Amino acid sequence: MSLLNTPVPISAYLILAAILFSIGIAAFLIKRNVISVFMSIELMLNAVNLTFVAFAHRWHALSGQIFVFFVMVVAAAEAAVGLAIIIAIFRTRKTLNVDQINLMKN
């Protein structure tokens, strides 16, 4: 019962964000599909947003939440442009595998 009544430390939220960010890094490196790679970037953005919100809660400051809002706006714009680029790549290369998209290699 004493365990239940302990408050959640902010560092628990931060460690959760670190876990999600590391999984995002691993997925970014391991995934071979361009869309999955792009999704892992979104996962990393979300993890960083969680740290922003946690610190905004800690310092009773609104700036962190405002920053998360702007990150969301930029992420939406980035997703639209990035997916358009993926469609253009698929149209020219007929593949989504990042190993075969090597036009700029050598």
Next chain:
Amino acid sequence: MCFTIINEASNQKLAIPGTPRQLSDRTFQEPMQLALFLIFAALAIAGALNLLLQKHPINSALSLVVVMMSLAVLYWTLGAEFLAAAQVIVYAGAIMVLFVFVVMLLNAGEEEHTTGSRAAYLAGIPGATAVFCLLSFVFLTESHAIGNAHLGGMLDNGLNNIAEISRVLFTRLLLPFEVTSVLILVAILGAVVLARKDDETPAQPITTKAAVKEEAKEEVHV
């Protein structure tokens, strides 16, 4: 049910600080915060791992939706109601629908593993673990200085979160806020230009199913 309880708790906390009633609220809301955190943190980690392990991009996209939904709940427990709503609407709604749409449009199948991906396994998992260890070491050593989270009522004055955010966003940060609209306009134009077909002649509009079938037949003959 839990929603109403927490709302009441945060309202009472906002009303009169330092009363005995608030003390009982605090002892009442801490198990709630702990339970919410444990459930949704576990859900977020499970979703992220599923994103990593699934072979098919549509499964990865749907597990990313799970991560985003549970992060929305965590934002809400940290007193960011507006961001929780925006997370559900913008991320889980708009962006993930776009992802699922592109996965369906490009008919993306299961990814195949190559030598490049084996090298990425060797470099990626230790690298990600190192980053995680570094970050969690910093967070744990600074744990006491960072302090604890308390459910509801993050801001001291009687305004709610949305009013606070909108006050800042429409006065002090009005120019950046308006510039984001230009950014989104540029992004829309860029997306349209990039996703357009490259050829100079405008594509013949295909209106009927029969025309689509005919074109498919022609492609087969070619």
